[in-house]
Amino acid sequence: MLTETVLPWLLLVSSAAAYPAPNPVQFLKRAPDAGVVIQKCANPGVLALAYDDGPYQYTSQLVDILDRGGAKATFFWTGTLYGCIYNQAAAVRKTFASGHQIASHSWSHGYMGSMSESQIRSEMTRLEDALVNLIGKKPAYMRPPYLQTSGVFLPTMRAMGYKVITNDVDSGDWNNQSPQQSQQAFQRAGTHGNGHISLMHETYASTVNTLTPWLINWAKQNNLRLVTVAECLNDADGMYQPGNFTGNGRNYC
Template identity: 80%
Template sequence: MLANNLAAGVVLLVSSAAALPTMSPLEYVKRAVSPGVIIQKCTNPGMLALAYDDGPYTYTSQLVDILDKGGAKGTFFWTGTLYGCIYNQANAVKKAFASGHQVASHSWSHQRMGSMNANQIRTEMTRVEDALVNLVGVKPAYMRPPYLDTGGQFLSTMKSMNYKVITNDIDSGDWNNRSPQQSQQEFQRAGAGGMGHIPLMHEVYPGTVNTLTPWLINWAKQNNLKLVTVAECLGDAQGMYQPGNFTPTTGPFRC
């Protein structure tokens, strides 16, 4: 009887496995990157995703040059109006995109979206979408919420809009007057092992651009880490933008 039960169990397992769709490991990873779900770190080891908030700003073009020289790809979570109108930084936006860096959303006006209703949240996101379509022809599929506020109707709205929600697993603390040297200690404390890191950094601070970023490029090389976009560190390089062809509106563009 026991032998018959075991045999039946084996047949059931084999039949169930045969009924499952065959997927490569990469496809399994891609399915794990779900819209409206908070993602804090990479799913691929050996990677570091340099991710910057609050721009575009005065230092964007310079930061792109530093990343390009170091063979690094970064992710820019941009706002519409926090540090001036995004359209006033059109050249820097186009330069970052043309260099192969990931452009993503940080909302239009950098407000706490956890306190907003769904319509207000949608407006914050669609205005950034419109700007990026007008400037570089794409709508982002990735975003990082201002103040990392994911409460209220925020996550359900992001899911309905097909946005992957990124936070962080390392905080550089540059927003809290932490020096680049103090920020470096946070990376050293986290270490280079395990799944890759997604840090919280801001491109609006010269210390982050001119001191911390070059140090991170060297630190990554010393630890055999590949410097990639957030989407790539999640095995989702093909999904960093919303699907479809988008037509820019007629200028002039204003915030």
């Protein structure tokens, strides 16, 4: 009876040893798919700083703060939310030259979950045109305004090759949260497990001048690297859509 009980168990152990379980991290070493909502990083030890709604009057100052702190970030930009993107051409080019990720937040920051496919495509291609004119690149990442992903939005993003990013830490700056309250949101999220993707806005002076320097110091104290969203998803080389693009000079502002 003992032999009948133990032998199958021994065979199972032997089989498991011959075919060891794969390292779970290996499952994360894959670039994210287009048209799939992504909320969290694929790696531990990182924090993806992500700012919405620019470019704006604080963009250049924010880039200086990040660069001094050795931090990289992702900028989800619009075309017309805070004035025409072409009026911030110097800040756009400075951000790109500093190695930060430039991504799409649509042209006009509308409710894309209720738009038709043609309307969504227009929102995306207008910003693509502007970025190609300014930096020669089409973004491969986007964050939907108001985090809306309903209707035909996701299938359209899939067809256009866009990786869709939301967040798992909300600074609440858009909801009148103070920098101190925002800090608490990051502290609650913690530093263990896979890294976090933040929701912040470069259009608030307090986020640029108070929250961001605090995050740089907090990350250093906790051995976190501040990276772009693409890097935190093991896709640092995939920040932009492949191809050589020539600006067409179109200005939809």
